[in-house]
Amino acid sequence: MSILANKFAHQSEPERYEFRETPLHRFGLDRRDFFKFFGAGIMVFAAAKNSVAMQESGGGRQNHAEDLPKEITAWLHIGEDGSVTAFTGKVEIGQNIRTSLAQSVADELRVPFESVRMVMGDTQLTPFDMGTFGSRTTPTMAPQLRRVAAAARDLLLQAAAKEWNTTPEKLLAVNAKITDPSSGRSTTYADVARGKTLAQSIPDEDPMTPASEWTIAGKSLPKVDGRAFVTGRHQYTSDLRPAGLLYGKVLRPPSFGATMTSCDVSAAQKLPGAVLVHDGDFVGAAAPSESEADEAIAAIRAEWKETPQPSSSELFSYLKRNVETSERSELTQSGSIEDGLAHAAQRLDSAYTVAYIAHAPLEPRAAVAEWKDGKLTVWTGTQRPFATRDNLAEAFHLSKENVRVIVPDTGSAYGGKHTPDAALEAARLARAAGKPVKIVWAREEEFTWAYFRPAGVIEIRSGVAADGALTAWEFHNYNSGAAGIGTPYTVPNQHIEFHPVRSPLRQGSYRGLAATANHFARESHMDDLAHAARMDPLDFRLKNISDPRLRDVFQAAAKSFGWPAKKTKPGQGFGIGGGIEKGGYVATCVEISTDDARGAIRLVRVVTAFDCGAIVNPDGLRNQIIGANIMGLGGALFEAMTFDGGRISNARFSRYRVPRFRDVPDMEIVLVDRKDIPSAGAGETPLVGLAPAIGNAIFDATGVRRTTLPLAPRA
Amino acid sequence: MAPPLELEVNAQKYPVHSDPDTRLLTVLRDELGLTGTKYGCGEGQCGACTVLIGGSPRRSCQVLLGEVVQPVTTIEGLEKDGHLHPVQQAFLDLDAFQCAYCTSGMILSSVALLAQKPHPSPTEIVQFMQGNICRCGTYPRIVDAIQRAAKSLEKQPR
Numbered sequence: 001m002s003i004l005a006n007k008f009a010h011q012s013e014p015e016r017y018e019f020r021e022t023p024l025h026r027f028g029l030d031r032r033d034f035f036k037f038f039g040a041g042i043m044v045f046a047a048a049k050n051s052v053a054m055q056e057s058g059g060g061r062q063n064h065a066e067d068l069p070k071e072i073t074a075w076l077h078i079g080e081d082g083s084v085t086a087f088t089g090k091v092e093i094g095q096n097i098r099t100s101l102a103q104s105v106a107d108e109l110r111v112p113f114e115s116v117r118m119v120m121g122d123t124q125l126t127p128f129d130m131g132t133f134g135s136r137t138t139p140t141m142a143p144q145l146r147r148v149a150a151a152a153r154d155l156l157l158q159a160a161a162k163e164w165n166t167t168p169e170k171l172l173a174v175n176a177k178i179t180d181p182s183s184g185r186s187t188t189y190a191d192v193a194r195g196k197t198l199a200q201s202i203p204d205e206d207p208m209t210p211a212s213e214w215t216i217a218g219k220s221l222p223k224v225d226g227r228a229f230v231t232g233r234h235q236y237t238s239d240l241r242p243a244g245l246l247y248g249k250v251l252r253p254p255s256f257g258a259t260m261t262s263c264d265v266s267a268a269q270k271l272p273g274a275v276l277v278h279d280g281d282f283v284g285a286a287a288p289s290e291s292e293a294d295e296a297i298a299a300i301r302a303e304w305k306e307t308p309q310p311s312s313s314e315l316f317s318y319l320k321r322n323v324e325t326s327e328r329s330e331l332t333q334s335g336s337i338e339d340g341l342a343h344a345a346q347r348l349d350s351a352y353t354v355a356y357i358a359h360a361p362l363e364p365r366a367a368v369a370e371w372k373d374g375k376l377t378v379w380t381g382t383q384r385p386f387a388t389r390d391n392l393a394e395a396f397h398l399s400k401e402n403v404r405v406i407v408p409d410t411g412s413a414y415g416g417k418h419t420p421d422a423a424l425e426a427a428r429l430a431r432a433a434g435k436p437v438k439i440v441w442a443r444e445e446e447f448t449w450a451y452f453r454p455a456g457v458i459e460i461r462s463g464v465a466a467d468g469a470l471t472a473w474e475f476h477n478y479n480s481g482a483a484g485i486g487t488p489y490t491v492p493n494q495h496i497e498f499h500p501v502r503s504p505l506r507q508g509s510y511r512g513l514a515a516t517a518n519h520f521a522r523e524s525h526m527d528d529l530a531h532a533a534r535m536d537p538l539d540f541r542l543k544n545i546s547d548p549r550l551r552d553v554f555q556a557a558a559k560s561f562g563w564p565a566k567k568t569k570p571g572q573g574f575g576i577g578g579g580i581e582k583g584g585y586v587a588t589c590v591e592i593s594t595d596d597a598r599g600a601i602r603l604v605r606v607v608t609a610f611d612c613g614a615i616v617n618p619d620g621l622r623n624q625i626i627g628a629n630i631m632g633l634g635g636a637l638f639e640a641m642t643f644d645g646g647r648i649s650n651a652r653f654s655r656y657r658v659p660r661f662r663d664v665p666d667m668e669i670v671l672v673d674r675k676d677i678p679s680a681g682a683g684e685t686p687l688v689g690l691a692p693a694i695g696n697a698i699f700d701a702t703g704v705r706r707t708t709l710p711l712a713p714r715a
Numbered sequence: 716m717a718p719p720l721e722l723e724v725n726a727q728k729y730p731v732h733s734d735p736d737t738r739l740l741t742v743l744r745d746e747l748g749l750t751g752t753k754y755g756c757g758e759g760q761c762g763a764c765t766v767l768i769g770g771s772p773r774r775s776c777q778v779l780l781g782e783v784v785q786p787v788t789t790i791e792g793l794e795k796d797g798h799l800h801p802v803q804q805a806f807l808d809l810d811a812f813q814c815a816y817c818t819s820g821m822i823l824s825s826v827a828l829l830a831q832k833p834h835p836s837p838t839e840i841v842q843f844m845q846g847n848i849c850r851c852g853t854y855p856r857i858v859d860a861i862q863r864a865a866k867s868l869e870k871q872p873r
Contacts, residue, residue: 094814094851222810229815230803230822232751232790239750247745290741291734362755362763362816362850411753411816412851443756619810623853627813630852653760653848661841664854 038085041193042078044152045201074127074144076105076152082176082190084109084116086145089129089386090137091121092409093417095683096620097137099224100217103616104142107216108149108209111176111189118224121382121407123389131384133415133509135582135681138616142679143208150209151202156192163192211614211675218675220619225409236411237381238366238440245368246275248429248437249293251283251300252449255646256505258304268299275433276300286429286437309646310504316353316457319479324500330482331497337461340472340493344463346532347472351459352521354480354709355640356452356505360658363411364446369426370436375402380423381410391420392427414631415509416450447651452641453510454503456480458521468533468543475522479503481514484581484688487522489544505643511628512684515581516635516691520709523577523692528705537576537696538563549611549674550580553587556670557609561589571595573701577692583680585611585672588629588689590665592697601698601712603633603665608689611672612680618671621682625669628687634659636691638710722783724749725792735781739773740764742780743789751790751819755848762847765820772827774846790819793826801871802826805864806857813851821847825861834865 035043076086086105092098102116109116119125121132129141157168160178164171164185172179179186211218228234253260263283265276274296275286285296310318341347367380376398382388382405389405392398410417422439430437441449456479463472473491479501486496510516530540538558545551557563558576565574571594578587591605606629615621638657642649650656691709698712699705706712719730724747733742743749743766752775755763759774766775769785793800799807802825812818821844828835828843835843840858849857 094812096813222807223812226807226810226812227799229812229818230799230806231794232749232819234815235750236753236816238754239744241745241748241750289733289745291737360850362761362814362848363753410814412814414850440754443758623810623813623856626855627852630854631850652758653756654758658848658850659852659854660846660848661844661854661858664841667855 035197038077039079040195040197041080042152042155042196043075043199044148044155045075045199074141074148076109076145076148078152078156078189078193080190080194082115082188082193084111085119086116086148087119087126088141088145089121089123089126090141091132091383091385091407093132093381093383093413094411095137095624096223096617097132097141098409099221100138100616100620101142101145102224103217103219103221105145105149107214108146109153110173113216113221115176121385122404123385123406124404128386131387131418133383133418135584135684138612138679138681139583142616146208147202151200155198155200156189159192159196159198160187211679214614217616218614218618220617223620235408236363236366237368237379237408238363238411238438240368240379240408240438242368242370242436244435246286246288246429246433246435246437247290247293248284248286248426248439249290249297250425250439251297251302252445254304255306256309257307257646259307260302261305262301262303264301267301268296271296271299275429277429277432279428282425282428284425284429286433286435306646309643311644312355312640312642313644315355315455315504318504319455319457319501322502323478324502327500329497329499331495332486333495335493337472337474337493337495340491341461341463343465344471345466346529347461347463348525348528348532349461350525350528350705350707351457352517352524352707352709353458354456354517354520356455356507357510357635357639358447358452358641358656359414359416359450359510360446360653360656361412361414361416364441364443365417365422365450366438366440367422367426368436368438369423369430371427371431371434374398375404376427377404377406378423378427379406379408380420380426381413381417382407382420382423383413383415383417387418388420388423392423395424396427396431414511415513418509419451421449443653444651447656448648451506451508453635454480454507454514455505456514456517458517460521460525462525462529464529464533468535468540470529470544477514477518477521480517483513484515484518484579488547488550488580489526489541490546491544505641511631512581512687515579515684515688516632517709519577519579519581519688520691520695523579523689524695524705524707527575527692527696527699536564541576541578547580549585550578550587553585553609553611553672554578556672557587557589557607560609560668560670561605561607563589565591569593571701573697573699575693575696575698575700577696578689581685581688583612584682584685586685586689588693590690590693590697592694592701594698594701599712599714601637601694603637603663603694605666606690607668607670608686609670609672610682610686611674612682612685613677614675614679615671615673616679618673621671622669624682625686626667628684629667629690630659630664632687632690633663633665633694635709636694637712638714640710640713720780722780723786725788726786731780733780735779737780738776739766739778739780739783739787740775743775743787749789749791753816753819755817755820760846760848761817762820762824763817765823765847767823767827770827770830772824788823790822793822800826801867802829802860802864805860805867809856809860809863811853811856811860812849813853817847817849817851821849821857825857825864828861829865829868833868835861837862
């Protein structure tokens with residue numbers, strides 16, 4: 001078997017080009033098993049299709065009518081003690097959904113926030129989920145959980161009404177109690193649930209409480225389990241220490257594309273306690289301590305054949321030369337570019353580049369694998385627990401039922417933890433060792449063998465009429481991706497195309513995906529067009545915007561910032577940028593200062609206005625936007641992978657600079673709360689306006705247009 | 716086998732069997748099971764593994780077991796009789812974390828700062844904390860949390 005032989009065969013992860021979630025589930029447990037597992041009480045399942053069926057089990061008879069619907073997206077259990085447990089395949093990676101989802105459940109069920117427990121990202125206990133990415137949790141999972149909570153509430157009301165010989169409509173559900181205002185009778189959810197095994201499945205479309213009537217959602221509640229984090233008690237994957245644990249290490253090739261020509265593990269095998277695995281091109285060791293595993297890897301004699309690899313200095317010409325002709329480009333078109341350019345008073349033509357950057361999650365990729373009786377359990381920090389389960393089942397020829405993947409709340413991911421690498425490595429070593437094995441990637445492995453935010457080249461050709469109206473917009477993106485590629489501005493003649501490229505580095509998903517690159521190019525270009533049309537950059541955008549929500553965030557950011565601002569000192573510059581992505585609307589205004597002598601750029605002040613519909617947790621949202629700006633300023637100003645001869649030359653925090661305390665600007669966050677609009681996700685979109693706003697501010701300060709991300713690599 | 720070394724961690728003495736040239740981080744996590752101290756980079760650049768040795772902040776990935784003579788304090792040693800240290804309480808009150816993997820190191824660096832300088836200015840905080848990375852970008856809240864903790868330490872010195 002060679003489980004890792006094809007590890008890099010598909011260099012581009014599918015998530016590079018967005019995902020559509022399809023909530024499908026085939027669920028093996030029947031209802032009786034479920035109550036056996038979770039205890040008696042009340043159980044509600046959200047089915048993806050119409051299959052409304054209320055069934056009372058009457059002591060656990062089993063027949064076909066009791067089978068669960070096959071397509072389930074979320075479920076919820078109310079125990080005999082009134083405890084509420086909600087189940088979802090989403091995972092917590094620092095984006096605070098354990099808290100925000102619990103708020104939505106508590107709100108809809110009418111129970112105290114503290115009584116709700118979320119079980120997340122466990123392939124044995126939670127419904128199937130495609131993965132936690134694309135800002136999908138708040139717009140899709142929160143409504144699903146609200147639906148099950150609403151149905152559970154109805155079920156409780158019906159049960160109480162039956163007992164009191166009245167109708168549910170006459171009863172009230174408040175604070176985990178049901179009361180009958182006409183008679184003054186009252187009972188708790190716990191009392192209603194006691195001794196019952198009630199189950200119900202509901203369709204997708206049940207009505208829910210509108211945001212204007214939320215009482216628990218919409219509030220700034222503190223992070224669930226916060227105390228476990230500040231005391232160090234929370235156990236991340238890398239902290240787990242099951243009995244008999246061995247530590248695993250993997251032999252890495254000296255460079256990208258290198259193939260093994262010979263490998264001698266005999267010396268390593270003689271080391272006491274070490275277990276060696278040489279399987280295909282996978283070579284790894286497990287040992288009772290990390291240092292012994294390191295020694296075993298060091299004792300391996302391996303020869304490699306290296307192949308020529310492009311270097312970062314020639315990256316952008318390489319990307320243009322290596323367009324993937326076997327893959328179709330993605331094209332949207334309207335009108336005629338030539339007509340549009342012919343009617344333009346001003347024409348512009350420019351090219352932009354973006355570098356590969358690293359996610360650098362502070363908790364590296366990690367997994368603990370344990371085999372027992374032919375069954376495999378893997379704890380791992382992944383954004384895709386079910387895909388990881390499937391990868392493991394395939395690699396080890398197991399049925400999916402015999403693989404369980406559990407995701408402890410994870411030390412961040414930012415789109416970087418989609419692949420199953422560490423899980424496969426730990427499982428392969430654990431199978432050979434007959435003991436649990438833990439793999440924690442070293443920082444250098446993280447920076448080298450994970451995958452990167454795609455680099456790219458973007459070319460834009462455009463025209464603007466004398467009155468400042470856009471007439472033509474031709475946009476070509478090479479490699480970096482199609483997310484956020486469409487322009488939110490009104491242009492009659494458009495040609496927007498994404499060209500896939502054979503990437504020299506392994507690349508994949510990243511917070512904001514290509515929306516960062518596409519917004520950088522588009523909003524930089526819009527700034528140049530504004531100057532060409534002799535208009536203020538804000539006025540120029542407003543003239544070409546038809547979407548009122550985008551107009552609102554631009555005006556909100558400008559108002560708080562004091563746009564247009566007057567320069568009061570040398571080296572000062574102001575810039576604006578924004579857009580629409582994943583259902584969120586963002587506008588960012590920045591002030592920068594340049595030090596002409598050293599060419600250094602400092603981000604002084606940022607105002608971000610953001611509209612993601614109805615806000616679930618304002619404080620959590622602020623935290624996400626602050627974090628997006630700070631993470632975003634790294635990619636905007638100085639983060640870039642450098643590589644040569646198939647080797648990453650800055651695979652350390654001492655060589656790859658990430659934002660630190662000193663880089664933080666003054667920040668103001670303007671939240672536009674639209675209770676009349678369903679909530680969108682918010683972890684990614686706030687980031688996309690920052691880089692172009694900084695670039696535009698540099699132009700304002702210096703008169704020089706920088707067209708590369710990062711904008712100031714030596715700052 | 717050599718006789719065990721003695722290591723004092725969180726006011727408790729432990730016999731330690733690891734080799735004297737083992738990194739303190741590894742001893743704390745793998746031998747003593749004190750996993751609140753995190754690995755982040757192994758080169759002293761990120762601060763996730765920060766502990767106090769004799770009250771001074773040290774990167775435990777850069778300290779060898781054999782070099783440790785003074786008592787060690789880790790994140791597990793800050794809570795007293797069920798009461799959080801004022802710095803822990805301030806981080807909790809202000810939600811000064813997201814994924815929280817950096818939090819142990821941030822809190823111990825903050826405790827060290829406040830011991831040296833009970834009322835640091837924002838600039839002094841930034842300077843002192845420069846070696847700790849929060850990739851989620853919660854820095855502004857950490858600065859606020861340190862100032863809040865300074866105020867509560869003033870009221871009830873530990």
